[in-house]
Structure formats: structure tokens, C-alpha cells
Amino acid sequence: MAEVVGGALLSAFLQVLFDRLASPGASDFIRKLGLSDKLWYTLQDKLVIVHRAINDAEVKQIWEPDIERWLDRVKDAVYGAEDLLDEIATEVLRSQIEGAGSSKSVLNPQFASWLKTLARGMRKRVKGMIADLDSISKERDFLLIEADGYNENLSVRQTTSLMDESLVVYGMDESKDTIVNLLLSDNADGNMIDVISIVGMGGCGKTTLAQFVYNDERVNSHFHFKDKKASKHINLKAWVCVSEDFLLLRITKSILEGIGCATPSYLLSSNLDSLQFKLKEGLRGKKFLLVLDDVWSIGFREWEVLRLPLPKGSKVLVTTRDENVATTMRSVYTHHLTGLSEADSWKLFERLAFVNGDSSQYPVLESIGRDIVPKCGGLPLAINALGRLLYSKTETSEWKKILDSEIWYLKTDVLPSLILSYHDLQLQLKRCFAYCCIFPKAHEFDKEKLILLWMAEGFLRLQQGMERIEEAPKNMGVRIK
Secondary structure (H helix, E strand, O other): OHHHHHHHHHHHHHHHHHHHHOOHHHHHHHHHHOOOHHHHHHHHHHHHHHHOOHHHHHHHOOOOHHHHHHHHHHHHHHHHHHHHHHHHHHHHHHHHHHHHOOOOOOOOHHHHHHHHHHHHHHHHHHHHHHHHHHHHHHHHHHOOOOOOOOOHHHOOOOOOOOOOOOOOOOOOHHHHHHHHHHHHOOOOOOOOEEEEEEEOOOOOOHHHHHHHHHOOHHHHHHOEEEEOOOOEEEEOEEEEEEEOOOOHHHHHHHHHHHOOOOOHHHHHOOOHHHHHHHHHHHHOOOOOEEEEEEEOOOOHHHHHHHHOOOOOOEEEEEEEOOHHHHHHOOOOEEEEOOOOOHHHHHHHHHHHHOHHHOOOOOHHHHHHHHHHHHHHOOOHHHHHHHHHHHHOOOOHHHHHHHHOOOHHHHOOOOHHHHHHHHHOOOHHHHHHHHHHHHOOOOOOOOHHHHHHHHHHOOOOOOOOOOOOOOHHHHHOOOOOO
16 A cells, blocks of 8 residues: 555655746746756656656556656655755745845845856756656656656546447446336436436446446437438437536536537537527427436536426436435436456456457466456456456466565455545545545544645645635545545
8 A cells, every 4th residue: 555655645746846846936046047948848848758657657566566666766856856946945035035135136246156056056966857867767668657648637537438349348237228228218207307326436337337328229219319301310318427527517518519519609608508598409309318427526506507408308327436426416216336246357357368358278377367356356447457467468477476466465355446546536636645644544634734734735725716725625526524
């Protein structure tokens, strides 16, 4: 667990470092020292290249000691950059004090001489850091650590309704048929809209099941409309990946796109009223299926507003980890997904880990694999990750290394799901979570103090209109109890 949290801290620490590197105070002082912008930007670029690989390295370090050592090198380089920025912050303050007593723009000779000496030292250190980061970057390529093209504004997990037609889905036929039958049936008495929820922990296959249902031929035929005037078939389904933020404007636009009613002007509009009116007109008198995938939270008012344009007889399929979401949306049926059976877990693993999905040619590896699979707790996402990882490994020792890894003995029942949940968090939430590891076991948190500590580290910021510090974590989706 320590290495997982260590990686989380490193990822969080780097983002704060980027903010400091880009701050006006640091940039102005660097120019005052006579360091070129190019040198400063090169340092930032090298850090970004390394940062993009950290998410992949955090996962692979569990099984790959070389990658864990690589992360230690990254840590040393990042701490060196942090020390440099601390010194710059100190010198910025010193230069402000030196210049506070004088209105002249010309520096005194002693201060100017000190600046030149400081500049030489800084230039040497920055060049040294760039060389270290360059070496770290090359080692990343050698270790096959994948860069994820990270961008904080685009880091939210996205899903689509599309499925690989050749994909074999194990252990979900019964669940699929149950949900499909509910979608094809008449709405419950007095209901304008029926909501069906799929609830389960991260990685248990909620999105896959929803995709399985969404692409079923019976569902396609049922939620379908032929426009005789336009001589075309209209799709009466829409898939929206909601994730952390339940944004009514974005969701409404996504629905309009899904049913083919979105024009450029509507996509650019910020008027929810006109968008909902357009949606209501487009769906008038028709049966409609809406899938809201990966809903983290939703307020009663938000749901009431979203459902207003949906016609009578519509169905809404929701996937969520939180039972409260199903309750808020007043689900007529909640399907609890608990993971795959041991037999189905093995079938999925065998297909992913062995050439042509056949383990019979590798009896020794098959035996080890059958011991590994139960440790995944029936989670398709965990089995998928391990299967793909082991596909490229043909040595018995490599499989044994994973089977005997310490990670399985830390918390056998919880750890896989904890890792999956952690890696599914947005970066700013990872920072807050990882920060808590500095406290001892069984530490009793004071909510307000913890929030203030997060804010002091730059993890949280009060936004305009927030009156209390408790509102800052709520705005990011953090719940503190």
C-alpha cells in the first residue's frame, strides 16, 4: 500500500509544482536573474513528459521493481525542483524587501553582484535538472511505461455506448436479459419515466453491462422511430457519460446529439430553457431510452429538471457506485452487480492472458493463473488488467512473481478494489486522499483543520461565491464525515 500511496503523492505533488513553476512571481524573478525563458520552459516540459507516465507507472510498480525504482528517481528530481522553487520564493521576498525602501529602479551594486552570483548557481542547477529528467524520460521508454497524454481538464473518465463486436462478455447474460425485459415492458403504474439502476463497486462491470443492454437488438428495435416525411430512421436512444459533475447543460446537449437534433447553434447555447424545449419537441410522442453512465452523485432538483423534457413511457438506465443515486432518482428496479463467478473469471482471464485464449498449451502457467484469478475478487477490470499484463510474459518466474507479490497479503479482500477506486479518482481528489497518509493509523480528523491543510498545500481553493471553507471540498466532490 505504501508504494501505491507514494505514487499518488508524487502525482499530486507534481501538479502543485506545475502551478508554482507557472506563477508570475517565479517567472518574473527568473527573468530578473537573466535566465532565458527557453531554459525555464524546457524544465517545465521535461517535468510534463515525466508526469504523463506516472499514472501508468503507479499501477505497474506493484509488479515491476524496476518501475518502482524509476519512480524513486522521479521523486528525487521533483524534490530537487521543489527545493529550487522554495529558494526562488525566498529570494523573491528578499528582493521585494530590498527594493521596498527605494523608489529607484536601479539596484545597489552589492545587491546586483549578489543577483549575478545567484543567477550562475541557478542556471547550473536548472541545466542539471533538465539533464536528470532527460535521463529519466529515456529510462521510461526502456521500461515501456506508457504516457497517457495527461491534461487535467480532460482527465475525467469517458465512456461510450460502442462495443467491440468480437468481444465475449462473460457472466452477464442473465443480468442483461433481466434489464432488457424491464426496458421493453410498460412503465410502472403512474410513472411517466421508469428508472433502472445498476449499482456496484468500481471495476465490477457496470458500464460493460449497460453497453451490452444498449446494443441489444431487442432494445434497438423497441426504441426506434421511422420518420415518414424525411424517409429516415431515427435513433431514440442516447448515451451520456456523467462522471463526477452532473452538469445539466452538458447532459442535455449530449441527449440532443444522441437523437440527431443538435445544430451548431444549440451546441454553443448556454440557455438551458431553449435546449430543453428543443429536446421536448424532438421527443414528443416517442419512446426514448437514456443511459446515464458513471453517475457519482445527483441532487433531487437536478434530476427533476433533467427529466422534464422526457416523454411519457421513457426509460432511464443508470450506472453508479452509490446506492443513494438510485434512491434519489426513484429507481423502480436496482440491479446489484457483485462481480463474476470463479468460472467466468477464469474464462475471461484465459482469453486475455493466453495466445488464442487457450491455456492448454501452457500447463504450468495455467496452474499459476488459476491461483492468481481468485485474488481479483471477480472484478472484470482487475482480471482484464492482469490478463493483458501477463499476455506478454512467458517465463514461469514472471507469473510466480505476480502470484507471490506482497500486494495480495496486505489486505486480500480490499486492496484490489481500493487500487481500482484510487486510479479512477480525478487528480485533485487523489491529492486529498494521498495527503491523509501522513497521519498515523486510527487518527481522528478534525474536518475544518484537514480542509485548511489541503488548502495550504494548494489542493483546494475557495472560489468566488463560497462563504465557508466546507464548500471547497464539496465543490470538488469530496465528502468528509
